[in-house]
Amino acid sequence: MANEKECGFVHGVYLQLQSLIASFWSRIWRFLEKAWELGASEPRKVIHCLKVGVALSLVSLFYYMRPLYDGVGGTAMWAVMTVVVVFEYTVGATLYKCINRATGTFLAGSLGIGVHWVASQSGEKFEPIIAGILVFILASAATYSRFIPSIKARFDYGAMIFILTFSLVSVAGYRVEKLFEMAHNRVSTIVLGTSICIFTSMLICPVWAGNELHLLIYRNMEKLADSLDGCVAEYFNRDGTAKSSDHDFGKKMQGYKCALNSKASEESMANFARWEPAHGHFNFQHPWKQYLKIGAAMRNCACCVESLSGCVNSQIRIPEFLKKNFSEVCMRLSSHCSEVLRELVVTMKTMTKSSMTDLLVEDMNFAVQELQNALKALPNQLISPHGSVNDAKGDTTSKQFIVPVIEIVPLATTISLLSEIAARIEGIVDAVDDLADLAGFKPATDNKSKQSQCTTDIIDDETMKVLQKV
Amino acid sequence: MANEKECGFVHGVYLQLQSLIASFWSRIWRFLEKAWELGASEPRKVIHCLKVGVALSLVSLFYYMRPLYDGVGGTAMWAVMTVVVVFEYTVGATLYKCINRATGTFLAGSLGIGVHWVASQSGEKFEPIIAGILVFILASAATYSRFIPSIKARFDYGAMIFILTFSLVSVAGYRVEKLFEMAHNRVSTIVLGTSICIFTSMLICPVWAGNELHLLIYRNMEKLADSLDGCVAEYFNRDGTAKSSDHDFGKKMQGYKCALNSKASEESMANFARWEPAHGHFNFQHPWKQYLKIGAAMRNCACCVESLSGCVNSQIRIPEFLKKNFSEVCMRLSSHCSEVLRELVVTMKTMTKSSMTDLLVEDMNFAVQELQNALKALPNQLISPHGSVNDAKGDTTSKQFIVPVIEIVPLATTISLLSEIAARIEGIVDAVDDLADLAGFKPATDNKSKQSQCTTDIIDDETMKVLQKV
Numbered sequence: 058m059a060n061e062k063e064c065g066f067v068h069g070v071y072l073q074l075q076s077l078i079a080s081f082w083s084r085i086w087r088f089l090e091k092a093w094e095l096g097a098s099e100p101r102k103v104i105h106c107l108k109v110g111v112a113l114s115l116v117s118l119f120y121y122m123r124p125l126y127d128g129v130g131g132t133a134m135w136a137v138m139t140v141v142v143v144f145e146y147t148v149g150a151t152l153y154k155c156i157n158r159a160t161g162t163f164l165a166g167s168l169g170i171g172v173h174w175v176a177s178q179s180g181e182k183f184e185p186i187i188a189g190i191l192v193f194i195l196a197s198a199a200t201y202s203r204f205i206p207s208i209k210a211r212f213d214y215g216a217m218i219f220i221l222t223f224s225l226v227s228v229a230g231y232r233v234e235k236l237f238e239m240a241h242n243r244v245s246t247i248v249l250g251t252s253i254c255i256f257t258s259m260l261i262c263p264v265w266a267g268n269e270l271h272l273l274i275y276r277n278m279e280k281l282a283d284s285l286d287g288c289v290a291e292y293f294n295r296d297g298t299a300k301s302s303d304h305d306f307g308k309k310m311q312g313y314k315c316a317l318n319s320k321a322s323e324e325s326m327a328n329f330a331r332w333e334p335a336h337g338h339f340n341f342q343h344p345w346k347q348y349l350k351i352g353a354a355m356r357n358c359a360c361c362v363e364s365l366s367g368c369v370n371s372q373i374r375i376p377e378f379l380k381k382n383f384s385e386v387c388m389r390l391s392s393h394c395s396e397v398l399r400e401l402v403v404t405m406k407t408m409t410k411s412s413m414t415d416l417l418v419e420d421m422n423f424a425v426q427e428l429q430n431a432l433k434a435l436p437n438q439l440i441s442p443h444g445s446v447n448d449a450k451g452d453t454t455s456k457q458f459i460v461p462v463i464e465i466v467p468l469a470t471t472i473s474l475l476s477e478i479a480a481r482i483e484g485i486v487d488a489v490d491d492l493a494d495l496a497g498f499k500p501a502t503d504n505k506s507k508q509s510q511c512t513t514d515i516i517d518d519e520t521m522k523v524l525q526k527v
Numbered sequence: 528m529a530n531e532k533e534c535g536f537v538h539g540v541y542l543q544l545q546s547l548i549a550s551f552w553s554r555i556w557r558f559l560e561k562a563w564e565l566g567a568s569e570p571r572k573v574i575h576c577l578k579v580g581v582a583l584s585l586v587s588l589f590y591y592m593r594p595l596y597d598g599v600g601g602t603a604m605w606a607v608m609t610v611v612v613v614f615e616y617t618v619g620a621t622l623y624k625c626i627n628r629a630t631g632t633f634l635a636g637s638l639g640i641g642v643h644w645v646a647s648q649s650g651e652k653f654e655p656i657i658a659g660i661l662v663f664i665l666a667s668a669a670t671y672s673r674f675i676p677s678i679k680a681r682f683d684y685g686a687m688i689f690i691l692t693f694s695l696v697s698v699a700g701y702r703v704e705k706l707f708e709m710a711h712n713r714v715s716t717i718v719l720g721t722s723i724c725i726f727t728s729m730l731i732c733p734v735w736a737g738n739e740l741h742l743l744i745y746r747n748m749e750k751l752a753d754s755l756d757g758c759v760a761e762y763f764n765r766d767g768t769a770k771s772s773d774h775d776f777g778k779k780m781q782g783y784k785c786a787l788n789s790k791a792s793e794e795s796m797a798n799f800a801r802w803e804p805a806h807g808h809f810n811f812q813h814p815w816k817q818y819l820k821i822g823a824a825m826r827n828c829a830c831c832v833e834s835l836s837g838c839v840n841s842q843i844r845i846p847e848f849l850k851k852n853f854s855e856v857c858m859r860l861s862s863h864c865s866e867v868l869r870e871l872v873v874t875m876k877t878m879t880k881s882s883m884t885d886l887l888v889e890d891m892n893f894a895v896q897e898l899q900n901a902l903k904a905l906p907n908q909l910i911s912p913h914g915s916v917n918d919a920k921g922d923t924t925s926k927q928f929i930v931p932v933i934e935i936v937p938l939a940t941t942i943s944l945l946s947e948i949a950a951r952i953e954g955i956v957d958a959v960d961d962l963a964d965l966a967g968f969k970p971a972t973d974n975k976s977k978q979s980q981c982t983t984d985i986i987d988d989e990t991m992k993v994l995q996k997v
Contacts, residue, residue: 092675099674106670109690110663117659117698137698141666141691189587193580196611200576204569205562220579221611228587228607317830321791357833360787364834367947432933463902469939477837 102146104262109144112257116140116250135243139250144258148336149266149329151258154214155251156332161218162247166240168195169226176227188227196220210328267330267339270323270348275405277319277352278485280312281359282395282402285478287312288366289391292471293384310366316352316359323352338408344495351488358481365474368467376464383468386431390424390475394482397421401489409501410493418486425479428472574732575616582727586610586720605713609720614728618806619736619799621728624684625721626802631688632717636710638665639696658697666690680798737800737809740793744818744825745875747789748955750782751829752865752872755948757782758836759861762941763854780836786822786829793822808878814965821958828951835944838937846934853938856901860894860945864952867891871959879971880963888956895949898942 096103116136143154176187199220202208208216226240258264287310330345397417404411492498566573586606613624646657669690672678678686696710728734757780800815867887874881962968 088675092671095674096671102674103671106667109670110667113666113690113694114659114663117662117694134695137694138691141687141694189584192587193584196583197576197580200579201562201566201573204565204572205558217611220583221608224583224587224607224611225604317826318790320788356787360830360833361837363827363830364944364947367831367951368943429933432936463899465935466902466939466943469936470943473838473936473940474834477834481837 101262101264105146105264108257108261111261112140112144112253113137115253115257119249135246136250136253139247140254143251144254147264147266147269147326147329148258149326149331149333151254152332153211153329155255157212157215158218159247159251161215162222162244165219165222166226166244169223170237170240172227192224192227195223199223263336265330265333265336265339266326267333267343267345268337270326270330270345271339271405273319273323273326274348274351274355275402277316277355278398278402278405280309280315281355281362282398283309284312284366285362285391285398286395288362289388289471289475292365292368293380293388313359313362313366316355317363320352320356323349340496344492347488347492347495351485351492354481354485354488358478358485361474361478361481365471365478368470368474379465379468383428383431383472386424386428387471387475390421390428390479393417393421393424394475394479397482397486401485404489404493404498407501408496408498410498411501414486414490418483421479421482425476428476432472571732571734572616575734578727578731579614581731582610582614582723583607585723585727589719605716606720606723609717610724613721614724617734617736617739617796617799618728619796619801619803621724622802623681623799625725627682627685628688629717629721631685632692632714635689635692636696636714639693640707640710642697662694662697665693669693733806735800735803735806735809736796737803737813737815738807740796740800740815740818741809741875743789743793743796744821745872747786747822747825748868748872748875750779750785751825751832752868753779754782754836755832755861755868756865758832759858759941759945762835762838763850763858783829783832783836786825787833790822790826793819810966814962817958817962817965821955821962824951824954824958828948828955831944831948831951835941835948838940838944849935849938853898853901853942856894856898857941857945860891860898860949863887863891863894864945864949867952867956871955874959874963874968877971878966878968880968881971884956884960888953891949891952895946898946902942 119136139158143151143158145151145154172188172191176184176191179187199216203213203216222243287306291310327345327349330343333339333341335341397414400411400414400417404414589606609628613621613628615621615624642658642661646654646661649657669686673683673686692713757776761776761780797815797819800813803809803811805811867884870881870884870887874884
């Protein structure tokens, strides 16, 4: 009996253990699956990892090969550290860190040696006190500078490296006698590390922050156009087709959220992009700041699209005859709006000034005007719509055909949001025009050639595939 | 003559030099002014800088004092480095970096030593090859893991330190014979550095990421309420008072932008907050993620307020009698909306469940219903408003008093946006309710006591002063 009980207990423990292991294993499996999906959707990230491996292996050579080892000495450790700390996903971020690290180290090193010399002149007793006070003051000041937005955007990492090197030099300077040698070693190993990083990141499948920013902006513009089209189509065809249940369609409609949420990544990419040399179609002084303005204009517009999508989901139905009257003109406006956006996308993709944009904007404004006119024509219809709509009933009293204002409200909201969206799209057009002027986009020679240019545009196929999956 | 020319030239150069120096000086001056303003508006940032200075001075002691120097040895450099790299503005960020650094170093160090041992068993010839391959594989894998969102949010820094330490240990292991000693030194100095950082950041005027997040969220909620009130008041009183020219008022109206743009800072603060121990009224397992949901609900609502503010600036005027009819009911709804928001602010400030919220939400919904009813009552007025409004003219034909639909559009938009805002505020209420449940907010005992509690709430005066200036 006791034996049986024990057997049951052991069996229970065994089962529990088994389920524990199974759940642990399934968690690991899910994690690996997620990791695999990430890699499959963005192979460039996998390439980046291999690049880090290559850079580290290269720098390790300086340790493994004896002749080099004797040359660079024990401080080769700094080279390894530089590679690990400095190597980033985009070329711009890597350059930003490399230049900041080199400059910060050089400045702090020279200052540290100077301070050390001054302190050593004042006698051995005061040396640590002077050095300590100076470390305190300079570290505090440099830390403070990191809060100032203009410094933070460009030199945050440099300020940190400045503090680090200055503290190390002035603290170690008191002990280590061979200060100059140490400084020289540190600078040379950092130069070694940074140059390995720069070459690896620029020569093996480079990921340019500027290019990424450019792609991000016009991909978001495309998504905005898609979701605008989707919202309006959904609104007027709601009862016709059950499109909203379609997963792809729903995803398309949510596209404006990408534009709304990409502020932080736009800013960081614009910050990194300005460190990059000329690449692809971008010059060294490409106006990256203008991209932020385009992004802001797009967010402004996306806000309206978000409100519009709120309206789409509102409970109140529009009366059928109003819907019929307005669906065409509203759909026309929205398609004009998205055409303008798509033309801007082409402008950005091909980096050529489009002659079509002005025409399309005119068309869009004309469509707005048409919508206003349709509205102006409405009151008579509201009072006697029987001729056109409710003729089946044959009622002739006008009062019962009056549509209560409350039923017009959702339509009116849609209309004024659409007009507002059109106005905000003009803001995007202006921002893109400014970019075209600042970056010196060439005028497109011919529309047809442009269309074909669009398919073989500056963005390579690989990147486009990745983007389509995103 | 030549002398005169030369004199003129020298004078010109002198003038140019002078203006150059003056412009340089004025730039420096502007920069300093900006830095001063930053410090004056946020004294805690100045304190942070002094804290960094203190931590660095403390760690320098280990270099300056001979007995300690002999104890910790030349690797005290690592302690200085740890302090500089790890010390962040908020306690959470510092803890995140400290824990990640310590764990990453420990894991990579043990693994590195293990690998070194395995490699050394396979003979001197294969040792560098095996070590090199392992560095390549592990560095690539760890770099890849940094792209996975769940790892990136929590262990990004740890993964970097893992790569760094592993590379250093396995690369240096081949050369440095005293591997164990080095590992031990590195760990002990890192423990020293991190503990100095943790104590300095937690004991001297600590800035808790959690507290900052809490403040940010309810400050944004207040700003949202202000700008909602401002927009509606501006819309209905536009011609009455020239409020919009008032700088303060304009700033208040733009308050919703803070809610729209704070996604990135909310996310980073929530990430850091979960590393923090219990502090103030927050437990260790405070549901910080819920704050992100509140933030998202607020952004959702802010989008509508932004569209509403677009309507405020629209060209089309509402007919006077409609304005008169609706201004009261609209203002009532908006004030109910902002009352709900302000009650939520009080709930969050005092961290007590409010019994008022449900009542206020009911009031808000009642106001929405009232607005709908006012709209429903409208058609008759539209057809014969002469009795109430245009009686001065004495016209009796009904047709000429019909308000064209186009003139109703801005009002209709405002009304439906207001209703949408009310609906989205309910979303915020739900999110805050969830927070109250998850965090176990106590029910408020009495409304009056709550009001007084509100003034002496958990946020200290200093912080409030700072926030009022922001």
